[in-house]
Amino acid sequence: MSNDIYCDEILNGLLPVKKVIETERVLAFYHTRPKFEAHIVVIPKKHIPSLIEYDEQRRKF
Known part of the structure; x- marks a missing residue:
């Protein structure tokens, strides 16, 4: 587990x-x-470890 309630518990x-919608x-x-x-x-279904790094990752999302 990554200690992320959204990925570890809610999405699983x-x-x-x-x-509301999925x-x-x-x-x-x-x-x-x-x-x-x-x-x-509203959460993405792909784990994003940091919003600071998101700009770099959004091309991959």
């Missing part, structure tokens, strides 16, 4: 979430501990 189905590349779901009335999280 270990932590159930209420899905495509080949992304998953959108209602946050498990919302801070707002509508708190939706």
Whole structure:
């Protein structure tokens, strides 16, 4: 495991979430501990270790 709750638990189905939409590349779901009335999280299905490095990786995504 990479110690990444999104990749390790949510995308692998270990932590159930209420899905909004799921495509080949992304998953959108209602946050498990919302801070707002509508708190939706959208994550890529490919692990991105750092947003700083994302610009370099986005050509591969």
